[in-house]
Amino acid sequence: MHVRHPVARLIAEAVSKTHRSERRGFTRVTHIYDKEFGEVSTADHAPTDVNRRDFLFIATGAVAAVGGALVAWPFINQMNPDAAVLALASIDVDLAPIAEGQAVTFKWRGNPLIVRHRTKPEIEAAKAVKMEELKDNVARNANAKNGDLATDENRVVGGKAEYLVMLGVCTHLGCVPDGANPSREFAVVEGATKTGGWFCPCHGSQYDTAGRIRKGPAPENLAVPQYAYLSDTKIRVG
Amino acid sequence: MSGPNKYQPTSAFGKWFHERLPIVGFAKDHMLDFPTPKNLNYWYTFGGILAVMLVVQIITGIVLVMHYTPQTDLAFNSVEHIMRDVNYGWLLRYMHMNGASMFFIAVYIHMFRGMYYGSYKAPREVLWMLGVIIYLVMMATAFMGYVLPWGQMSFWGAKVITNLFSAIPFVGDTVTTWLWGGYSVDNPTLNRFFSLHYLLPFVLAGLVALHIWALHVPGNTNPTGINIKGPQDTVPFHPYYTMKDAFAIVVFFMFYALFVFYGPNYMGDAVNYVPANPLVTPAHIKPEWYYLPFYAILRSVPDKLFGVIAMFSSILILLALPWLDTSKVRSGNYRPIFKGFFVVFAIVCVALGFIGSKPPEGSYVVWGRILTAYYFIHFLVILPLLGLLETPNPLPASIADDVLAKKKPMMLAPAE
Numbered sequence: 001m002h003v004r005h006p007v008a009r010l011i012a013e014a015v016s017k018t019h020r021s022e023r024r025g026f027t028r029v030t031h032i033y034d035k036e037f038g039e040v041s042t043a044d045h046a047p048t049d050v051n052r053r054d055f056l057f058i059a060t061g062a063v064a065a066v067g068g069a070l071v072a073w074p075f076i077n078q079m080n081p082d083a084a085v086l087a088l089a090s091i092d093v094d095l096a097p098i099a100e101g102q103a104v105t106f107k108w109r110g111n112p113l114i115v116r117h118r119t120k121p122e123i124e125a126a127k128a129v130k131m132e133e134l135k136d137n138v139a140r141n142a143n144a145k146n147g148d149l150a151t152d153e154n155r156v157v158g159g160k161a162e163y164l165v166m167l168g169v170c171t172h173l174g175c176v177p178d179g180a181n182p183s184r185e186f187a188v189v190e191g192a193t194k195t196g197g198w199f200c201p202c203h204g205s206q207y208d209t210a211g212r213i214r215k216g217p218a219p220e221n222l223a224v225p226q227y228a229y230l231s232d233t234k235i236r237v238g
Numbered sequence: 239m240s241g242p243n244k245y246q247p248t249s250a251f252g253k254w255f256h257e258r259l260p261i262v263g264f265a266k267d268h269m270l271d272f273p274t275p276k277n278l279n280y281w282y283t284f285g286g287i288l289a290v291m292l293v294v295q296i297i298t299g300i301v302l303v304m305h306y307t308p309q310t311d312l313a314f315n316s317v318e319h320i321m322r323d324v325n326y327g328w329l330l331r332y333m334h335m336n337g338a339s340m341f342f343i344a345v346y347i348h349m350f351r352g353m354y355y356g357s358y359k360a361p362r363e364v365l366w367m368l369g370v371i372i373y374l375v376m377m378a379t380a381f382m383g384y385v386l387p388w389g390q391m392s393f394w395g396a397k398v399i400t401n402l403f404s405a406i407p408f409v410g411d412t413v414t415t416w417l418w419g420g421y422s423v424d425n426p427t428l429n430r431f432f433s434l435h436y437l438l439p440f441v442l443a444g445l446v447a448l449h450i451w452a453l454h455v456p457g458n459t460n461p462t463g464i465n466i467k468g469p470q471d472t473v474p475f476h477p478y479y480t481m482k483d484a485f486a487i488v489v490f491f492m493f494y495a496l497f498v499f500y501g502p503n504y505m506g507d508a509v510n511y512v513p514a515n516p517l518v519t520p521a522h523i524k525p526e527w528y529y530l531p532f533y534a535i536l537r538s539v540p541d542k543l544f545g546v547i548a549m550f551s552s553i554l555i556l557l558a559l560p561w562l563d564t565s566k567v568r569s570g571n572y573r574p575i576f577k578g579f580f581v582v583f584a585i586v587c588v589a590l591g592f593i594g595s596k597p598p599e600g601s602y603v604v605w606g607r608i609l610t611a612y613y614f615i616h617f618l619v620i621l622p623l624l625g626l627l628e629t630p631n632p633l634p635a636s637i638a639d640d641v642l643a644k645k646k647p648m649m650l651a652p653a654e
Binding site for chain 2: 219
């Protein structure tokens with residue numbers, strides 16, 4: 001019996017070209033079966049014909065492929081963050097006890113969150129940097145607009161330049177950059193020694209006092225997470 | 239597999255069983271009677287050593303799981319519990335821990351043996367490629383196993399290695415979050431690594447079966463690199479190579495025991511006896527010794543994405559080796575110039591391992607870059623050109639001829 005619907009016929013024709021051998025296999029088996037029962041009818045299985053079996057062949061294959069993909073999804077998606085992980089996704093931080101020049105590390109979403117109360121010289125050093133000196137001139141601040149430049153103002157929230165809040169996760173391969181010693185000297189720019197900022201011990205990436213990548217393999221500035229001021233000295237992160 | 243089944247059962251039960259499941263005949267053909275070149279040297283025993291090491295790792299692993307807890311608050315202490323409280327726990331853990339290093343020592347010797355004797359050349363390309371896949375799965379298995387004790391090096395090793403995937407353009411962050419099951423390496427990561435660390439050795443066992451199947455289609459190579467021409471070139475696998483392999487395995491086990499009993503932590507890192515702390519990175523992190531050459535390649539490229547690409551390419555390039563080596567002569571024994579380059583390449587690999595263990599500063603960076611460049615030049619320039627330019631030495635007429643030529647003085651001795 002021939003496939004009558006024009007679209008189905010088109011698909012069946014295309015498949016019959018690529019799957020001729022399978023179709024012959026079908027024909028042969030049917031033939032033996034018919035032989036056993038003494039009734040031979042070959043009209044439906046002429047090798048060049050596009051018939052209903054071709055259409056059923058792709059239709060079945062398509063259903064199996066889609067079904068397989070649908071069943072695979074839960075097995076893939078189970079590895080994504082679960083509800084319990086997502087529920088722990090925000091914390092409140094009191095900034096008042098953090099003295100000027102002090103940095104405190106909190107644990108947020110399993111990662112270190114660095115909150116630094118910057119000193120005046122640190123802020124001024126960060127403000128003095130020109131955009132063309134930066135390796136990555138995008139703000140990388142979840143609170144800034146897309147495409148904002150990595151100026152010092154765009155690295156903090158609400159114009160509060162003294163509090164720098166960012167993830168202590170090196171954008172290279174995820175180690176915690178060390179900012180414990182603000183007077184440590186290192187070459188932020190080739191040939192010019194600067195102080196402060198963060199240094200990643202794993203592969204030597206160096207970040208300035210606004211957490212911007214200046215040297216080493218890391219591609220991006222340290223990420224500033226989404227946070228908002230609940231009061232003058234209190235923030236909610238996440 | 240290959241060849242007809244010549245096994246003839248003698249007992250009535252044997253005959254009855256053979257007609258229903260010819261497994262005894264199969265084992266006889268492939269493990270006892272299999273015709274093997276008569277000139278295999280001790281470099282060829284590492285395949286057998288590797289099979290035994292896989293079994294050792296599976297057995298010690300299964301019993302360790304009876305005492306280990308895959309939970310971030312408990313994992314570190316459960317490993318200490320194995321070391322202090324469990325009967326012979328220290329021995330089982332040290333066997334498993336050093337067994338991984340022994341596994342890699344054996345696999346590296348096995349791979350260099352294959353490279354020297356041209357074991358990857360036609361018709362054994364698929365055999366070689368299966369070997370490369372086995373090596374990749376081994377590396378993944380060992381990496382996930384190293385995370386389980388949940389020490390500082392476990393945690394930061396896991397973080398750095400999983401972060402390699404964040405270098406993938408556009409979907410990198412999505413992929414790493416999916417791998418972690420969170421926003422950092424944490425309990426979900428430990429759980430899935432434990433699950434996969436238990437699974438992959440069995441995948442390895444399956445791949446090894448395929449590897450041996452692919453080996454038994456053309457049969458073994460041999461130090462002359464020429465094909466078997468007749469029965470005079472071969473001996474049955476048993477007892478000749480079962481005994482030779484058994485002897486090599488015993489010697490290898492003595493070397494293994496030396497580490498288990500006298501230097502169990504020699505190849506490890508002391509920092510991994512500090513419990514994992516997600517807020518502090520150790521001052522100097524480095525992977526286990528068997529990854530160091532690739533770690534050096536990763537760090538030699540100053541760009542994140544290209545560093546990751548270079549590292550993965552340095553392993554995947556092995557898949558193309560059968561086509562990169564253009565020489566028609568299989569064995570390095572008959573290739574005078576190749577011999578020299580092979581030694582240089584082996585030294586470069588060890589030197590890269592040394593660079594990988596050092597901090598990325600000063601001359602280590604420069605040397606890392608030179609050696610990384612040479613590693614790729616060896617595969618992409620030297621091997622293809624050498625096959626076209628080099629004049630190989632004359633090959634012996636057959637394996638038997640070669641063996642007899644070497645044995646002549648000894649054969650004559652009793653006649654005097």
